Amino acid sequence: MRIGVPAEKPDQPLVAATPDTVTKLIKLGYSVLVQAGAGALASYPDYQYEDAGAQIVDRDAVYHADIVLTLDAPEPYDLDKMHADSVLVSRLAPARNEALMEKLAARNITALAMDVVPRISRAQAMDVLSSQANVAGYRAIIEAANEFVRLFTGQVTAAGKMPPAHVYVIGAGVAGLAAIGTANSMGAEVFASDVRPEVAEQVNSMGARFVPLLAAQEKSEDGYAKAMTAEQAKLANEVYAKQSATCDIVITTANIPGRTSPILLDDEAIAAMKPGSVIVDMAAANGGNTTQTVAGQKVVTANGVTIIGWTDLAGRLPAQSSQLYAQNVVNLLKLMTPEKDGQLVIDLNDEIVRTITLTDDGQILWPPPPIQVSAAPAAATEDPVDHAKAAADAAREAAAAKQKRFAWIGLAVVVAAALVLVTPTMALGHYMVFVLAIVVGFYVITGVAHSLHTPLMSVTNAISGIILVGAISQVGSSNLAVTIISFLAIVVASINIFGGFRVTGRMLTMFQKG
Numbered sequence: 001m002r003i004g005v006p007a008e009k010p011d012q013p014l015v016a017a018t019p020d021t022v023t024k025l026i027k028l029g030y031s032v033l034v035q036a037g038a039g040a041l042a043s044y045p046d047y048q049y050e051d052a053g054a055q056i057v058d059r060d061a062v063y064h065a066d067i068v069l070t071l072d073a074p075e076p077y078d079l080d081k082m083h084a085d086s087v088l089v090s091r092l093a094p095a096r097n098e099a100l101m102e103k104l105a106a107r108n109i110t111a112l113a114m115d116v117v118p119r120i121s122r123a124q125a126m127d128v129l130s131s132q133a134n135v136a137g138y139r140a141i142i143e144a145a146n147e148f149v150r151l152f153t154g155q156v157t158a159a160g161k162m163p164p165a166h167v168y169v170i171g172a173g174v175a176g177l178a179a180i181g182t183a184n185s186m187g188a189e190v191f192a193s194d195v196r197p198e199v200a201e202q203v204n205s206m207g208a209r210f211v212p213l214l215a216a217q218e219k220s221e222d223g224y225a226k227a228m229t230a231e232q233a234k235l236a237n238e239v240y241a242k243q244s245a246t247c248d249i250v251i252t253t254a255n256i257p258g259r260t261s262p263i264l265l266d267d268e269a270i271a272a273m274k275p276g277s278v279i280v281d282m283a284a285a286n287g288g289n290t291t292q293t294v295a296g297q298k299v300v301t302a303n304g305v306t307i308i309g310w311t312d313l314a315g316r317l318p319a320q321s322s323q324l325y326a327q328n329v330v331n332l333l334k335l336m337t338p339e340k341d342g343q344l345v346i347d348l349n350d351e352i353v354r355t356i357t358l359t360d361d362g363q364i365l366w367p368p369p370p371i372q373v374s375a376a377p378a379a380a381t382e383d384p385v386d387h388a389k390a391a392a393d394a395a396r397e398a399a400a401a402k403q404k405r406f407a408w409i410g411l412a413v414v415v416a417a418a419l420v421l422v423t424p425t426m427a428l429g430h431y432m433v434f435v436l437a438i439v440v441g442f443y444v445i446t447g448v449a450h451s452l453h454t455p456l457m458s459v460t461n462a463i464s465g466i467i468l469v470g471a472i473s474q475v476g477s478s479n480l481a482v483t484i485i486s487f488l489a490i491v492v493a494s495i496n497i498f499g500g501f502r503v504t505g506r507m508l509t510m511f512q513k514g
Contacts, residue, residue, distance in 0.1 A: 001342050004065030005034045005054075008072065013041035013318035014325060016069035016089075019048040021326035026053045028333060029342025035062045042318040067344060069329055073100055084108040087344060089329060091115040091128065094358050094366045095259075101366060104359045110346060111358040114328065118355045118371045125331040126352070130174045131324040136313035137178025137253070140280040141167070143313070144249045145186065147278045147298075147306045153187020164189045168243050169208070170264055170289070171253030172199040175282055179251045180206045191243060195228060195236065213239050233262060241269035250279045252289035264289040275304030284309035332356075464500070468493040 003025055005017040015038050017025065022032050032054040036046055046056050062068065063081035070090040074082075082088065085108060092113040094101060104111045114128045124130070144167075145152055154164035167183040169176045172194040180203065183190045190208035194200075200210040214235035228236060244250045244265060250273075254262050261283035270279070270292060281293040288294075292301060293309045300306050314321040336344050336353060348354045348365075355368045420431065471489035474482055 001030055001066040001344060003030045003032045003067045003069060004062035005032065005038055005069050006059055006062040006074070006078070007035045007038040007040075008070065009075075011312075012071055013312075013315050014071050014322045015039040015042050015044060015318075016071055016322075016326060016329060017054075018042070018044055018323050018326045019052040019054075020323065021330045022049055022052040022054045024330045025333065028330075028337045028340050030067070030333075030337075031055070031342070033057045033062050033065050035059050039322070042322040044319070044322070071325065073097065076103070079103060079107060079109070082107065082109055086110070087112065087346075089114060089332070092358060101358050101364050105362055105364050108362045110360045112332070112353075112356050113358050114325075114332070114356065116356055117328075117332075118352060120351070120371060123352045126328050126335075128325055128328045131328055132314040132321060133173065133175035133253075134178045135317050135321050135324065136282060137175035137251075138182045139313040139316050140175070140251050140282055141179050141182040141186065141249075143308055143310065143316075144251065144278045144280050147308065148249060149276050150248070151187075152183070154189075165249060166191070166247040167249045167251070168192070168211075168247040169251045169253070170194075170240055172196075172203050173253060175253045176251070177202060177206055179253070180208045183249075183251075184208060188249070191247065193236075193239060193243065195232075211239060211243050228262070237264060237266070237269070240264050241266075241272060244269060244277075244279075245272040245274070248274065248277055250277070251282065252279065253282045254289050255283040255286055260287040261289055263291055266291050270301055270305055270307075271303055273303070273305045277305045279305060279307045281307060281309050282313065285311040464493040464496040468497065 003017075005015065005022075008014060008016075017032065017034065018039065022034070025032050032049075034046070034049045034054045034056055035058065036056050039045065039049065050056060059078075060081055063074070063078055064083065065086070067087045067089065068074070068082060070088070073090055073092050074088070087110045088104065089112045092100060092111060093115060094113055101111065114126070117123050117127045117129070119127070148165065150165060151162055152165045152167075155162045165183075165188040167179075167188045167190045169179050169183070169190065169192040172180070172192050176192060176194070180190050180192055184207040190206075191211050192203045192208045193211045193213055194203070195213060197212060200212070203210040250265070252264050254264055256262070265279070270290060273279075279290060279293075281288045281290055283289045284293050284295045288309060290307060292299060292307055294307075295309050296311050298306060298308050298310075310316070332352075333344070335350070336346070338345060346353060346357065346360060348357060348360070351371055354365075355371060357368070358364065358366045420428065423431070467489055471486040471493065475486040475490065477483050477486065
């Protein structure tokens with residue numbers, strides 16, 4: 001079968017296949033036709049496609065192919081060029097395009113919507129919403145930094161101290177986490193909120209602080225965030241407004257597929273923000289998360305807050321976004337080409353294929369049957385255990401451990417008393433120093449992070465060196481006890497020194513290339 005890759009609309013810089021993915025499609029047994037100039041805006045010239053094995057053709061030839069790959073729904077005059085029984089793979093927004101599905105069904109075109117891939121584990125590699133949101137979240141921070149009038153990172157200079165920027169990300173999905181990671185890497189102090197309290201751990205792991213909402217909701221069954229009730233939205237918006245007033249940059253990411261985006265920041269909340277603050281509304285294409293967002297435009301409010309409503313954040317990094325989208329398509333076609341013979345198999349028994357198939361054989365198949373992607377954990381079953389006996393056994397073990405601990409402490413006291421009795425009066429003061437050194441050393445070592453223990457061990461080589469020099473000076477003493485102790489000190493200190501250097505050397509080789 002032939003795959004056609006047309007040039008997109010003038011305002012769409014992405015392309016549905018890259019030279020890299022063309023090679024992968026050919027390995028699946030397909031022949032690939034690419035319209036001349038299709039990848040120009042994404043920095044993929046025609047000769048790279050030819051080198052990958054594609055044929056460069058005109059627009060009519062592309063749409064006459066058996067399978068057509070696009071970013072967005074083709075124009076009606078392009079659909080007219082597609083023959084019956086052909087396949088269209090694209091982002092089709094079926095929840096908002098019922099008329100488009102009727103046209104596709106009337107033309108007997110099988111339509112596969114890349115933007116409704118189910119949120120299940122084995123479909124993650126085909127999820128274009130996630131891959132594009134990842135790029136868009138990164139770009140949102142770059143756009144904010146471009147408009148922000150100060151540095152992101154805090155600095156202390158001879159001219160004074162500069163505090164870090166405070167960034168607040170509303171929504172910790174794919175786009176939100178990408179924005180958090182980017183802002184954190186640029187040195188900002190990052191805060192984040194989400195209606196799902198279970199994502200707090202992810203937020204914290206990205207270096208941000210989680211700001212809990214007054215009203216949270218449970219995870220949805222289809223993997224997407226559900227719309228909040230009016231009461232929940234009111235309580236959540238109070239938190240958004242309060243936190244936004246203290247921050248310099250706000251990134252809003254609340255976007256529910258097929259619905260108008262919810263309002264997170266109203267006029268009053270925006271008016272309370274500091275002059276020079278920046279809002280990047282990542283939901284601008286679906287109405288926006290603020291009352292003053294204008295899709296595709298940048299506006300500045302009366303109190304000096306810049307609101308960015310770009311609808312093409314992923315498109316502002318076209319080369320990377322194209323590669324990710326194209327790879328999502330390749331992963332789908334791998335699933336649907338089991339024999340790698342260039343023959344697409346529409347298996348409606350597969351839950352992924354069934355979910356994304358909008359039309360087939362002249363029929364509209366949308367909406368698909370629901371897929372359960374999250375479930376409550378199974379109730380733990382009670383083991384037939386005698387709890388009374390188990391409690392008694394645990395109590396006996398604890399008592400035995402306590403007795404053993406006291407026995408060791410008693411033995412240590414006896415040994416210490418014996419040493420004190422045989423030690424000359426002039427040297428008794430050294431025991432006090434020794435005990436204090438143990439106490440101080442214990443609290444110093446336990447207060448050091450585990451990742452720093454190896455460097456700390458290397459630093460103790462200096463202390464071991466002092467011990468070694470002192471022991472060497474005393475090993476020739478006429479007192480046999482002093483000679484024995486000095487010899488043991490030489491051995492132990494030497495082991496610590498050489499072992500420390502060896503471990504440090506092995507640690508440093510881990511950071512050497514090659």
